[in-house]
Amino acid sequence: MIKAFVKERLPWIGLFLVQQLLILFIAFIDPTVPFSSVLYISALSALLFLLFFAVRCRKETAFYKQLQALDDSLDAPSLPRPETPFEHIAAAHVESQTARYRQKLTENQLALEQEKDDLLSWVHEVKTPMTAMHLMLDRLEDEKAKEQLTFEWLRIHLLLDQQLHRKRLPFIENDLYIEQAALEPIVFGEIRSLQSWCFQKGIGFDVDLHALHVLSDTKWLSFILRQLLTNAVKYSETGEIVIRSVEQDGRVLLQVTDFGRGISAQDLPRIFEKGFTSTDSVHHQQNGATGMGLYLAAKAASTLLIQIKAESVFKERTTFTLTFPKQNELGRLTGM
Structure with missing residues (x-):
């Protein structure tokens, strides 16, 4: 801050030095003016200037130091007390800008909340005709048409x-409610929701749950598992999807393995990125790929303190592993 103050006052320092040099030059060329006396006065003036400069530096930089130390939040700023006219101008400007941005932030938050409510309302309204369509599909006698239409209905439902x-x-x-969630009904419930798609592709499931309960939110855990199973079914042609749960070192691990196309080594670090749909030409041309499923699953898992990891051998298999936290690690979510 001292360096900035010196740079700010360079013109004034330059003016003072020029004045002193001019006085000394006049005393030097004019024999009627005693040079030693003028030199003595210049030295006293320089000393007085340095003292004045130090006092003003301490006084004027205090305001800007406190201004610089303010955080970046838009909360009502605790501004230092301005003393000079320029400090009053700066303080008034900061206060007005903060108030303006705070008002804009509130308006944007309200607009975002309204948009969210409108979309949620629309989704819930769409679910009514979707349910009616599902009931109508159940009454179709043409099995092939029924199978194809049910698959398309499922895609819309999942989106x-x-x-x-x-x-x-x-x-x-x-929206969290942490409890001892039973894995078996969650896993089999998600499998049943995908059964029409699995029948169409000839995919089965091998489920082996050694650990039966986890501390988590049932609704969001179902959503995470739904994304993993949807991804597994989407990129599998035939065969089985293996679901395993075990307990290791006080943690429950839930694994979902498919033997489909796999994920290339270059894509594996990016699969949880928003909108990423793979650089592989076959995957990239998938019309149903939005690049959101795994991203949303990872975001939800992070909030639930679940570690989500993917391992893959390209064109052979892919394994997603959910590692659940220990009970004492859930204090932030449960308040325990």
Whole structure:
């Protein structure tokens, strides 16, 4: 801050030095003016200037030091008390800008909240005709048409569900209920929801749950598992999807393994990025790929303190592992 003050006052320092040099030059060339006396006065003036400069530096930089130390939040700033006219101008400007940005932030938050409510309302309204369509599909006698239409219905249903949770995700901490969640009904419930798709592709499931309960939020855990299973079914052609749960070192591990196309080594670090749909030409041309499922699953898992990890051998298999936290690690979420 001292360096900045010196740079700010360079013109004044330059003017003082020029004045002193001019006086000494006049005393030097004019024999009627005693040079030693003028030199003595210049030395006293320089000393007085240095004292004055030090006092003003301490006094004037105090305001800007406190201004610089303010945080970046838009809360009402505790501004230092301005003393000079320029400090009053700066303080008034900071206060007015902060008030303006705070008002704009409030307006944007209200608009975002309204948009979220409108979209959630729309999704819930769409679910009514979707339910009616599902009942109508059950009455179809043409099995081939029924199978194809049910598959398309499921795709729409999953996209709507994904969009619903996408809008809820920013407020997930207000929607959590941590409990001892039973894995078996969650796993089999998600498998049943995908059964028409699995029948169409000839995919089965091998489920082996050694650990039966985890501390988590049932609704959001179902959503995370739904994204992993949807991803596994989407990129598998035939065969089985293996689901395992074990307990290691006081933690529960839930694994989902498919033997489909796998994920290339260059794509593996990026699969949880928003909108990423793979650089592989076959994957990239998938019309149903939005690049949101794994991203949303990772975001929800992070809030639940679940570690999500992917391992893959390209064109052979892919394994997603959910590692659940220990009970004492959930204090931030449960308040325990």
